[in-house]
Amino acid sequence: MKLSLRWIENPGMLTRMWQGFVGVLVVLVAVDVMFVTHEHTFLIFETIPGFSAVYGFVACTALVVIAKILRKICKRDLKYYE
Amino acid sequence: MSSGVPPVLIFLLGALLVPYLTGRAKAGLLLVVPVVAFVNLLLLPEGTSWTYTFLGHQLIFAQVDKLSLCFGYIFCLAAFAGMLYGLQERDDRQYITMLVYVGSSIGAVFAGDYLTLFLFWELMTFAAAVLIWAGNTEAAGKAGMHYLLVHVFGGFCLLAGIVIQTSQTGSTTFGYLGLDGIGSVLIFLAFIINAAVPPLHAWLTDSYPESTITGTVFLTAYTTKTAVYVLARAFPGEDILIYLGAFMTVYPIFYAVIENDARRVLAYSMVNQVGFMVTGIGIGTALALNGAISHAFNDILFKSLLMMTVGAVMYVTGKRYCTDLGGLYKTMPITTVLCIVGAASISAFPLFSGFVSKSMVIAAAAEGGYSVVWFMLLFASAGVFHHAGIKIPYFVFFAHDAGIRAKEPPLNMLLAMGFLAFLCVLIGTAPGLLYSLLPFPVDYHPYTAAHVVGQLQLLFFSGLAFIYLIVNGHYPPEKVGLNLDTDWLYRKAATLYVWLSDKPVVATENALARAYRSVGIRQNIRFAQLCLTFDIHVIDRAVNGVANIFASLSKTLRVLQTGQLQHYAMVIVLGAFVLLSGYLFF
Numbered sequence: 001m002k003l004s005l006r007w008i009e010n011p012g013m014l015t016r017m018w019q020g021f022v023g024v025l026v027v028l029v030a031v032d033v034m035f036v037t038h039e040h041t042f043l044i045f046e047t048i049p050g051f052s053a054v055y056g057f058v059a060c061t062a063l064v065v066i067a068k069i070l071r072k073i074c075k076r077d078l079k080y081y082e
Numbered sequence: 083m084s085s086g087v088p089p090v091l092i093f094l095l096g097a098l099l100v101p102y103l104t105g106r107a108k109a110g111l112l113l114v115v116p117v118v119a120f121v122n123l124l125l126l127p128e129g130t131s132w133t134y135t136f137l138g139h140q141l142i143f144a145q146v147d148k149l150s151l152c153f154g155y156i157f158c159l160a161a162f163a164g165m166l167y168g169l170q171e172r173d174d175r176q177y178i179t180m181l182v183y184v185g186s187s188i189g190a191v192f193a194g195d196y197l198t199l200f201l202f203w204e205l206m207t208f209a210a211a212v213l214i215w216a217g218n219t220e221a222a223g224k225a226g227m228h229y230l231l232v233h234v235f236g237g238f239c240l241l242a243g244i245v246i247q248t249s250q251t252g253s254t255t256f257g258y259l260g261l262d263g264i265g266s267v268l269i270f271l272a273f274i275i276n277a278a279v280p281p282l283h284a285w286l287t288d289s290y291p292e293s294t295i296t297g298t299v300f301l302t303a304y305t306t307k308t309a310v311y312v313l314a315r316a317f318p319g320e321d322i323l324i325y326l327g328a329f330m331t332v333y334p335i336f337y338a339v340i341e342n343d344a345r346r347v348l349a350y351s352m353v354n355q356v357g358f359m360v361t362g363i364g365i366g367t368a369l370a371l372n373g374a375i376s377h378a379f380n381d382i383l384f385k386s387l388l389m390m391t392v393g394a395v396m397y398v399t400g401k402r403y404c405t406d407l408g409g410l411y412k413t414m415p416i417t418t419v420l421c422i423v424g425a426a427s428i429s430a431f432p433l434f435s436g437f438v439s440k441s442m443v444i445a446a447a448a449e450g451g452y453s454v455v456w457f458m459l460l461f462a463s464a465g466v467f468h469h470a471g472i473k474i475p476y477f478v479f480f481a482h483d484a485g486i487r488a489k490e491p492p493l494n495m496l497l498a499m500g501f502l503a504f505l506c507v508l509i510g511t512a513p514g515l516l517y518s519l520l521p522f523p524v525d526y527h528p529y530t531a532a533h534v535v536g537q538l539q540l541l542f543f544s545g546l547a548f549i550y551l552i553v554n555g556h557y558p559p560e561k562v563g564l565n566l567d568t569d570w571l572y573r574k575a576a577t578l579y580v581w582l583s584d585k586p587v588v589a590t591e592n593a594l595a596r597a598y599r600s601v602g603i604r605q606n607i608r609f610a611q612l613c614l615t616f617d618i619h620v621i622d623r624a625v626n627g628v629a630n631i632f633a634s635l636s637k638t639l640r641v642l643q644t645g646q647l648q649h650y651a652m653v654i655v656l657g658a659f660v661l662l663s664g665y666l667f668f
Contacts, residue, residue: 005412005415018549024542041532042448046536051536052539056543056546060548070340071558074565075340
């Protein structure tokens with residue numbers, strides 16, 4: 001058996017992967033809201049259903065926005081130190 | 083007498099044997115040394131052994147407890163995987179250096195006193211520098227020199243701290259220290275330099291990516307983790323570490339996002355991961371310390387794995403920049419999958435190793451009520467998924483097809499990566515194995531519904547953000563170039579210093595010299611001429627005048643001096659006559 005990852009090139013595969021991904025997102029939030037009990041928590045944020053989802057999205061967007069500003073300030077030519 | 087031998091000895095003996103073997107025997111030796119060292123660790127009795135007295139101080143070569151053993155085990159595992167991975171290097175200098183490097187790290191971990199610790203600490207520094215130089219490029223030469231300068235400074239801090247500390251307490255035993263007095267502060271400074279705490283981290287991101295393919299894998303595992311070990315032993319519960327660690331988790335991820343060199347991205351993510359450990363040590367509760375130590379253990383596994391996959395790509399393609407890579411999943415599917423396992427582990431996906439250790443540190447931060455730190459750690463968790471979890475696999479193996487049709491790397495590399503990937507999944511699915519090695523009893527269950535769902539939400543929605551930004555063209559594209567970091571201070575500011583001494587300082591000196599020549603010397607000459615005139619016209623004339631007077635006087639007197647005896651006799655007689663008549667008549 002030879003391992004191949006070429007299946008991701010199949011037509012419509014990206015759409016199906018995207019749909020599956022969105023499905024997972026929905027299920028994660030739904031499960032959190034309906035079933036998960038938040039016991040043994042120490043901070044109030046740990047008890048809010050869907051908190052991690054929102055925080056993850058916001059954090060990553062903020063990360064990229066700040067990184068782009070950082071690049072404007074810090075980026076130099078490869079030979080800068082030579 | 084205890085069973086086994088001092089752990090460091092096995093690696094140093096192995097290093098001595100390397101030049102005498104060839105071919106399969108050499109390969110066998112390289113693989114057997116870490117295995118023998120691992121078995122030796124199982125035989126070591128707890129407590130201190132191999133204690134010698136040297137110049138009135140006790141040297142302790144084996145301080146064995148669960149803390150040192152935990153690091154000892156992972157160091158041997160990483161050495162085995164690294165040696166297997168590096169079999170195609172065929173470079174004795176590297177093999178010897180690697181064995182000395184691993185041996186000195188293990189020596190430092192088992193050191194029971196400050197002197198032994200210092201000895202192996204320094205040996206580790208020099209071995210690492212030689213390993214960086216093995217990269218054999220101009221950049222590697224410079225990077226190794228930067229590395230050496232920073233770490234020799236750290237070593238001096240350590241030595242000064244040890245001297246002050248031991249002269250105050252009279253004891254050289256290495257154990258809990260705490261920040262108390264200048265000696266301990268210097269020791270602490272040396273430790274956090276090696277742990278790469280920003281802004282003292284740039285030596286790492288500057289130098290590690292310049293070593294050889296296998297060299298970088300080795301460097302990934304030892305120096306920073308040895309620093310984590312000594313911090314955990316000497317400074318647990320030190321508040322400042324919580325904040326340094328939290329800062330450390332956040333700071334490097336911005337750089338990792340915009341960095342183009344794949345190995346440098348991973349170097350930044352090393353700083354980020356060590357940040358979790360430093361935070362855990364700072365919180366200092368049993369849960370936090372267990373989290374820090376288990377995360378060090380896991381980090382060595384998955385970071386070595388990631389560094390190996392990127393190294394393997396470099397080995398078969400000769401390329402290291404994300405801009406030159408992409409689309410490799412087509413011809414390197416095994417490496418791609420192994421990289422994804424490493425990425426899932428570092429991102430702390432449930433069922434992978436990072437999840438069972440990182441969550442302990444985050445839980446400890448929540449338990450201790452450190453809400454700001456908790457937010458920072460979550461931010462960093464999302465960030466590490468972003469740059470190490472998605473960016474590395476995506477830009478190296480997927481993204482745009484760079485048209486490279488490289489084959490899978492040699493079998494030994496694949497086996498080494500497979501071994502580490504297996505351990506990542508094993509620890510992720512059976513965390514009890516790792517927990518049983520930790521210094522404190524573990525009463526923590528990572529697989530609760532709330533943990534798993536919360537972590538998955540964080541990761542998947544971070545992924546959503548990544549997709550959103552990529553699709554909409556907001557994601558910063560990979561660009562050729564470098565990013566300024568604190569290494570600017572010694573790489574560029576040093577040039578500035580040279581310029582400062584060259585331009586303003588030397589220029590001022592020249593101006594002063596010119597001013598002196600045009601003003602000072604001229605006045606001097608004028609004054610000298612004045613003196614000369616005075617000398618000629620006043621002093622000389624006075625002297626000459628006096629001399630002339632005496633000369634004319636003596637000329638006059640010379641008339642009296644005829645040199646004829648009858649004249650003198652006549653003068654004597656006349657004189658006698660005058661004196662006698664004077665006596666008789668007056």
